[in-house]
Amino acid sequence: MRPKDPQDTVQACSDIPLKSYYTAEDIPASHAERVNVAPGEAPYHRGFHPSGYRSKPWRIFQLSGFGKPEDENERIKFLLKNGETGFIMEHDRNTADHCYNVDHPEVLARREDVGLTGAVMQSVRDTAICLDGLPMDTSFGHAGGAVVQHAPFALAAYWAVAKKRGYDLSTLAGTGQSDFNLTYLGCVTKQQIPTDAGLRFNGDIIEFCTEHLPRWVPVSIAGYNGADTGLTPDQELGSLFANAVEYLDEIQLRGRIPLEVAARACGGVSFRASIKIFEEACKMRAARLMWSDLLKERYDIKDERVANLRIHCVTAGSKMAYQQPMNNLVRGALMAVSAVLGGVQSLGVSGYDEALSIPSEHAHQMSVRIQQILMEETGLTDVTDPLGGSYYVETLTAQLVEKSWAFFEEIQTRGGYLACLDSGWLHAKAEENQHKEFMQTESGAANIVGVTMAHDDSSPFEIDGFIGTDDAFDVALERLKEVKRTRHEKGAMRALKDLERVCRGSDNIMPVMMDCLEAEATLGEVGDVYREVFGDWRTPIQC
């Protein structure tokens, strides 16, 4: 986007006007004193560790999986072999997001979709196949369970497999997700437990982990889906910390574990890395600053270690174009650069075929290569917070912080993050922005190379959508029948009955969920309990 006249205003995505150049005078007074802190000093906008990437590179962490659990296993092994340094289990949306088994009528009606966006894992046996030969103990695994109602099942399945393999849960590292922005804002499923039940689940997961899996990141407070659905960077920040406050307040209310411990666990967050390079890097710096201030000012937490905000980033899927997919390699690389300049701890780069399908092997490989090039060849890892001290970056960081807190406060006056999800207020904000963004493209005020301009494509490569396998449904159906036929039926039924009792009460759900997985209860049976006990969330949007 180029303005016609240098005097015309240019706005950052957060609606902050950008000057054509910055000087020291532009840095707001409130932030000026903080400019000269070193990385490793509060409020940590410059990073938590002075040695930055010199001592620990970011984790190369790619979303992966489709088809049968063995197909996902194969793709994860491919990525690990190619250089990723953690692995993420993707679950089939039709089943996992809804906690349906493949024989549910809604799934049957769409049987060919099964396995397209993730592997089908209906019981602990499937999870074991998916994790076969994977370095659960030495690598960093993401168990999946991005959707809130799926999280307890996905986590328990992973941990049950780990236990069976003889790993000590108290030293097992990895992460869950149970992401409110994904579940209730960005990707509204056909059926879902209400937000208050979701909060209960996440409180339980946090408490369970602090007691039994201290190295595990229980949930990941995530901005990605808020942002990719339309929230601007300041709104992404504001809503993410409003989400964090819901969890911390819940833990405080329960009074069972020290707040610092929970805050430390909740300090694993994730953001979207979009394509406005400087604004996105500022966003990460702003995030660390806001977390540090939030803990001290709102919760009076003095332990500095808790302020270590570990950020995972995923590059914006919505910025990947359908036309001229090769251009997306550049986009992915640049978004990755902004994340690295922002000092993130973990990164996933979207595939160049993102607008067409889940990534092909080659696209996945390229996502890893991009990160390796940044790491090995560019010198980006040599200096911590290289943008620190830039008049522009410090000004924009400060302005972002201010705007984000204002959005955070607005959420609080409207009853908090959960209330804003239930009422549809956040959805309305996202929609407003989506519309604005689309209008900018439609009117020609914003350009997308290859889409609104530069249509000529001499690429010799024919890139089509990746379609995974075609036997995911059939095999899943067979395996479902097999599990039900060969498991200890009484044990499974008893575990499910216990689950229902716990769901209706207030005991922690995770121990009984572990029992369910170990007794080989299936995903759909667990989902049926939820539907019976919690009912369905009333979605504020109709689409």
Next chain:
Amino acid sequence: MKPKRILMAKTGLDGHWRGPTIVARALRDAGFEVIMIGMATTAEIVAAAIDEDVDLVGLNIGGHIDVALRAVDAVQSAAPDMPIFAGGTIPPHACKQLEAKGLEVFPPGSMLTDIVDSANRLTGLSTAP
């Protein structure tokens, strides 16, 4: 002049709602009555198309093309005169299959003005190509 009615349905169980909402809103702003039925099976789509007596069926497609093709076949069989258009994450091979059935297809990057023009044309409000 009575407004034309457009049905918008999602054939998959994927909950991303960004795309459909923007299109629905653009169509509403262009004077259409948009009946959004969300994630719906083939039978639900056909029932809605018939009972709502829509002038155009819009499918948001995001998964395996066979799921969408089933819905297309069912609508075309129940109401051969009812036009259908489609949008969403539709890879090139799938676009071709939909076009072969007579649909206009709008993959990501499509302009809203083109979608609205198509709706006008398919519902008989304009004759421009």
Next chain:
Amino acid sequence: MSDVTSADWADGFTARRALAKSISAVESGGPEALAIEQRALQQPAAAHVLGFTGPPGAGKSSLISALLPHALDHYGAVAILAVDPSSSLTGGALLGDRVRMDYRHFDQKVFFRSMASRGYQGGIAAATRASVNVLDAAGWPLVIIETLGIGQVELEVMDLADRVAVVLNPGWGDSFQANKAGLTEQGDAFVLNKADRPGLENAKILLEQSLQCLPTATPPGVFSTIATDGEGIPELWQALSNLMQVPAGEQQSRRRSVAIMEGAKAQLLQDFDEFLASPAAASPETAPSEGAVDLLQRFYRQRD
């Protein structure tokens, strides 16, 4: 809803399409619409008509969805007409009531039609009344009407429906003046949906106090529900179905007289419009007031 193929529905579709198209014709207005309605009125009125009104966000759609299985058990088939506002700027509309329904209960025994208000001010669409009569004539035993949801003075549903349920939420007193809107005088049952929200007891008390002021012997009932998990739904249905035991004659004559009146008015307007377009309407130079009287006299003379 089972994943039936079109072949299974082959015969059903023809009749169904015809019904749907006659409702579209009625929506289009004009002589064809009138003719269709007059034809429908030749059948004896048998359908029960149940209206749901209340402010936007009250959960009318979810409530209807929750009541639907009970209604189907009782009546065997149910038609639903759900009205949403048209944009006064563009004439378009987003009709999002259907998506709130639980489609599992949708089969040939359920007919759901989304209707845009198209500028009509009564809280329903201009064609809603005629659509009710068309559905009645086609044999649908229960027609549910879901109004626009603004609920202020748009209360035409009260004339059209046999019984009307007013749907509110806890906290209604703060944001919505049901008494001023006249709803307390005209609702046959009051539902406090989203009963899990804070303020339920106060909302109930406030409502019951308003209803006590009515001149009727027994005030309408107040029911608490949580539509999304079924709480209070069977009790509400029981009460509504009791209320719906209306003598057939009463509903028939009321609906008929309203239809005749509206039909006559629409016809009259149409005849006058035709007259205005004809050469006989050309007026000589006179003062405006005299011009109006003169015009009407020429219209009446022309009809003789």
